[in-house]
Amino acid sequence: MRSGDSIRTAIEELGYHPSSVAQGLRLGVHYAIAVVVPDITNPFFAEVVRGVESICRKGPYQIILLNTDESSRDENEILRDIVQRVDGIILTPTTERQSSAEQLQRYYDAGTPIVLVDRVIPGKDFDCVLVDNKRGAILAADHLVSLGHRRIATIRGSMTTTPGRERFEAFSERLSDVGIDLPPEYCRDGDFRESKAYQATLELMALATPPTAIFSANNLMTAGALKALSALRIRVPETVSIIGFDDLHLGELLAAPLTCVTRDAVRQGALAARMLLAQLDGNVERNPRTIVLDVSLLKRASCRKVRPSDEHDEAFERSM
Amino acid sequence: MRSGDSIRTAIEELGYHPSSVAQGLRLGVHYAIAVVVPDITNPFFAEVVRGVESICRKGPYQIILLNTDESSRDENEILRDIVQRVDGIILTPTTERQSSAEQLQRYYDAGTPIVLVDRVIPGKDFDCVLVDNKRGAILAADHLVSLGHRRIATIRGSMTTTPGRERFEAFSERLSDVGIDLPPEYCRDGDFRESKAYQATLELMALATPPTAIFSANNLMTAGALKALSALRIRVPETVSIIGFDDLHLGELLAAPLTCVTRDAVRQGALAARMLLAQLDGNVERNPRTIVLDVSLLKRASCRKVRPSDEHDEAFERSM
DNA sequence: CTGAAAGCGCTAACAG
DNA sequence: CTGTTAGCGCTTTCAG
Numbered sequence: 123m124r125s126g127d128s129i130r131t132a133i134e135e136l137g138y139h140p141s142s143v144a145q146g147l148r149l150g151v152h153y154a155i156a157v158v159v160p161d162i163t164n165p166f167f168a169e170v171v172r173g174v175e176s177i178c179r180k181g182p183y184q185i186i187l188l189n190t191d192e193s194s195r196d197e198n199e200i201l202r203d204i205v206q207r208v209d210g211i212i213l214t215p216t217t218e219r220q221s222s223a224e225q226l227q228r229y230y231d232a233g234t235p236i237v238l239v240d241r242v243i244p245g246k247d248f249d250c251v252l253v254d255n256k257r258g259a260i261l262a263a264d265h266l267v268s269l270g271h272r273r274i275a276t277i278r279g280s281m282t283t284t285p286g287r288e289r290f291e292a293f294s295e296r297l298s299d300v301g302i303d304l305p306p307e308y309c310r311d312g313d314f315r316e317s318k319a320y321q322a323t324l325e326l327m328a329l330a331t332p333p334t335a336i337f338s339a340n341n342l343m344t345a346g347a348l349k350a351l352s353a354l355r356i357r358v359p360e361t362v363s364i365i366g367f368d369d370l371h372l373g374e375l376l377a378a379p380l381t382c383v384t385r386d387a388v389r390q391g392a393l394a395a396r397m398l399l400a401q402l403d404g405n406v407e408r409n410p411r412t413i414v415l416d417v418s419l420l421k422r423a424s425c426r427k428v429r430p431s432d433e434h435d436e437a438f439e440r441s442m
Numbered sequence: 443m444r445s446g447d448s449i450r451t452a453i454e455e456l457g458y459h460p461s462s463v464a465q466g467l468r469l470g471v472h473y474a475i476a477v478v479v480p481d482i483t484n485p486f487f488a489e490v491v492r493g494v495e496s497i498c499r500k501g502p503y504q505i506i507l508l509n510t511d512e513s514s515r516d517e518n519e520i521l522r523d524i525v526q527r528v529d530g531i532i533l534t535p536t537t538e539r540q541s542s543a544e545q546l547q548r549y550y551d552a553g554t555p556i557v558l559v560d561r562v563i564p565g566k567d568f569d570c571v572l573v574d575n576k577r578g579a580i581l582a583a584d585h586l587v588s589l590g591h592r593r594i595a596t597i598r599g600s601m602t603t604t605p606g607r608e609r610f611e612a613f614s615e616r617l618s619d620v621g622i623d624l625p626p627e628y629c630r631d632g633d634f635r636e637s638k639a640y641q642a643t644l645e646l647m648a649l650a651t652p653p654t655a656i657f658s659a660n661n662l663m664t665a666g667a668l669k670a671l672s673a674l675r676i677r678v679p680e681t682v683s684i685i686g687f688d689d690l691h692l693g694e695l696l697a698a699p700l701t702c703v704t705r706d707a708v709r710q711g712a713l714a715a716r717m718l719l720a721q722l723d724g725n726v727e728r729n730p731r732t733i734v735l736d737v738s739l740l741k742r743a744s745c746r747k748v749r750p751s752d753e754h755d756e757a758f759e760r761s762m
Numbered sequence: 763c764t765g766a767a768a769g770c771g772c773t774a775a776c777a778g
Numbered sequence: 779c780t781g782t783t784a785g786c787g788c789t790t791t792c793a794g
Contacts, residue, residue: 139526143466144771147786152463153527154474154506162495163488165691172483175509184527186474187507189495207462207473207504348695371485371691375668379697464787467770766793777782 155398156204158188158197158213159239160314165371166341166387167214170239173391174212181399183209190214192280192314194222201225210235210398212391217282218243235401237394241284247410249397251390255288255367258383258417259337262365263296265381265419266335270428271363275308275333277322277343286314289339289367308333312343319346327354327362334362334428341368344380352377359426369420379422385415462502475718476524478508478517478533479559480634485691486661486707487534490559493711494532501719503529510534512600512634514542521545530555530718532711537602538563555721557714561604567730569717571710575608575687578703578737579657582685583616585701585739586655590748591683595628595653597642597663606634609659609687628653632663639666647674647682654682654748661688664700672697679746689740699742705735 146152157174159167171187178185186208190197194216202225205211211234215222223243230236230248238250266274276293279286294304307329310322319338323346326333338344344366351358358364358378366382373380393413401408466472477494479487491507498505506528510517514536522545525531531554535542543563550556550568558570586594596613599606614624627649630642639658643666646653658664664686671678678684678698686702693700713733721728 141467141771142527143463143472144786145773146463147461147467147770147788148772148774150786157507161492162482163485163492165483165485165488168483168485168488171507172481172509175482175507184506184524185508186504187477187491187495188505189492189499202459204504206459345692345695348692352695372665372668372696375665375672375696376692377695377697377699461787464770465789467772467786468788468790470770764794766791768789768791770788772786773784775782775784778780 152207152209153182154184154186154208155210155212156186156188156200156208158190158200158204158211160190160192160214160216162187162189164342166368169387170214170391170394173388173393174395175391176388177392177395177399183399183402190216192216194219198222198225201229205229205234208234210237210402212237212239212394212398214239215241215243217280218284218287219282220245235398235404237398237401239390239394242412249401249410249412251394251397251413251415252284253385253390253415254417255285256292258367258385259289259292260296261417261419262337262367262383263293263300265421265425266337266363266365267297267300267302269335269363269425271335272302272428273308273331273333274302274304274335274337275310275326276304276337277310277312277319277326277339277347279312279314279339279343281311283314285367286339293337312339312346314340314342316342316346316349319343320350323347323350324354327351327356332362335425336362336364338364338366341366341370344368344382345370348376348378348380359424363425363428365425373420374422376424378424380420381422381425382420383417384420385417390415472527472529473502474504474506474528475530475532476506476508476520476528478510478520478524478531480510480512480534480536482507482509484662486688489707490534490711490714493708493713494715495711496708497712497715497719503719503722510536512536514539518542518545521549525549525554528554530557530722532557532559532714532718534559535561535563537600538604538607539602540565555718555724557718557721559710559714562732569721569730569732571714571717571733571735572604573705573710573735574737575605576612578687578705579609579612580616581737581739582657582687582703583613583620585741585745586657586683586685587617587620587622589655589683589745591655592622592748593628593651593653594622594624594655594657595630595646596624596657597630597632597639597646597659597667599632599634599659599663601631603634605687606659613657632659632666634660634662636662636666636669639663640670643667643670644674647671647676652682655745656682656684658684658686661686661690664688664702665690668696668698679744683745683748685745693740694742696744698744700740701742701745702740703737704740705737710735 188200197216238248278290312319369384508520517536543566558568598610632639689704
């Protein structure tokens with residue numbers, strides 16, 4: 123009987139497992155990565171996390187889940203507490219602001235692999251998995267315009283954020299390129315959350331000349347807009363058309379099946395995980411890469427065609 | 443100048459943080475808990491996890507997130523790999539089967555605090571946070587009956603699962619109590635997932651005498667049923683009424699705003715976390731407790747009143 | 763009351 | 779090739 127076997131047998135019998143804590147201390151490895159998202163309750167981030175998990179499931183890395191609630195203070199605290207407990211970080215940063223980024227940069231420089239998801243920090247060089255926000259916004263603008271809309275409003279996401287900024291800029295530029303004015307009262311500030319978008323929609327529809335279409339910069343805000351419209355008993359798309367960036371969970375089953383720009387969130391998470399694992403394996407030198415995923419326009423029923431006459435329908439305008 | 447101050451200053455300046463890994467090794471603590479759910483992509487579990495997080499956020503415990511995909515093999519593997527890396531486990535077990543429970547019992551007996559969420563393992567004594575499935579099912583049955591329905595079908599969840607079993611049993615008992623027959627062809631097996639419920643709904647509506655109402659035992663299956671009906675171009679609630687257990691994400695905005703039995707999933711997660719923390723603090727002796735959360739009936743528009751005449755509407759039946 | 767030392771469980775380096 | 783040992787960063791204990 124070889125000693126190797128008897129040892130193996132003993133291991134079996136006693137149910138021995140090396141202590142990962144002791145390993146961690148000795149090797150400086152944690153076999154854990156932090157996944158830091160604004161809110162796991164947002165289906166988009168749930169899918170991202172699922173994508174990360176699908177990759178990590180095979181490997182030795184566990185996922186530590188953290189929510190920032192879009193608070194950059196919380197994000198800083200979370201990062202500070204977690205950085206020493208994980209081997210790498212997958213993060214959707216709350217803001218593009220440089221002050222916030224300094225901390226992250228320090229961690230990265232100190233050797234912690236980092237991958238950004240959906241939002242970048244301009245000027246800082248991290249691996250990241252983005253989505254083609256500009257193309258998505260242009261797709262949305264073109265769709266509305268092709269349907270004959272000219273009184274178009276938008277509820278934008280946080281402008282200190284990559285998708286918030288890019289989606290709004292590309293959308294308004296495109297409109298201006300085709301000669302459509304996007305007046306200030308048609309640009310409402312949102313923060314990617316439902317409640318502000320709800321309020322914004324109420325205000326939009328209370329204008330003397332309400333828009334005939336609204337572009338909402340993310341899924342939660344689209345939900346807020348839809349709820350506001352429903353409370354107002356305003357019909358979609360008969361009275362207003364709605365187009366969103368990102369699908370809603372049961373977007374196809376809504377009273378007005380949602381027309382929107384979509385992308386593969388699970389894939390986005392999976393790619394982020396792969397990039398992180400590559401950094402973790404990384405004997406190679408660091409060479410931050412940016413992946414930009416494509417988007418597509420999902421035409422359902424929440425946007426309708428506007429006849430030229432609607433545009434100057436005095437009766438309609440008086441009725442508001 | 444006191445030395446305490448200069449030390450504090452030095453700590454500040456150097457950005458020193460005690461290594462939780464070293465602490466862990468010394469103290470035999472991981473400062474991590476495992477949260478094991480079927481699928482984080484299911485909004486119900488996302489909310490449960492959020493509830494857990496809301497409690498743990500203050501404390502020193504991090505959340506390690508794991509998905510079982512309703513596979514009890516995966517669950518076993520996950521548990522085996524994770525038990526030595528965490529201080530406690532919050533779990534929604536895949537099955538009530540005893541064979542699966544043995545492993546869990548061993549871990550518990552070996553000292554790992556465990557809290558079960560939404561599903562118990564009969565005969566095993568763990569802390570758990572359940573929901574009043576029987577009352578929920580009875581609420582659903584009574585609602586349909588009060589609306590005049592008599593041809594009532596159900597898509598049940600996995601019967602090796604607490605909610606699957608309890609919801610079905612209470613529902614069918616209640617129907618039988620009020621003299622309504624629930625024939626085998628009206629009882630379809632689901633597994634809490636969308637696709638099987640989709641198929642089941644197709645079959646249900648293809649029957650010679652299709653039901654006028656369907657009770658679906660969880661949110662994902664309700665989505666599946668709704669999608670099948672939408673594909674079949676069958677109107678809800680005009681042709682069939684739908685009542686679900688658990689709300690859908692935008693349940694109020696659906697073409698047929700969903701009537702359902704609901705509960706507070708975030709609270710369920712938060713309570714589970716509190717129970718786990720109590721065990722972790724626990725100088726006290728173990729004394730497994732079961733918390734049963736109440737449910738409520740959310741009446742929206744996916745169930746309609748059936749006139750007695752509808753029940754024997756020959757024309758309708760021939761038209762199928 | 764302050765300061766040194768042992769040891770948590772592991773692995774890598776090194777001696778035999 | 780096998781066996782011993784040092785030390786990862788911390789806390790607790792014990793000595794000074």
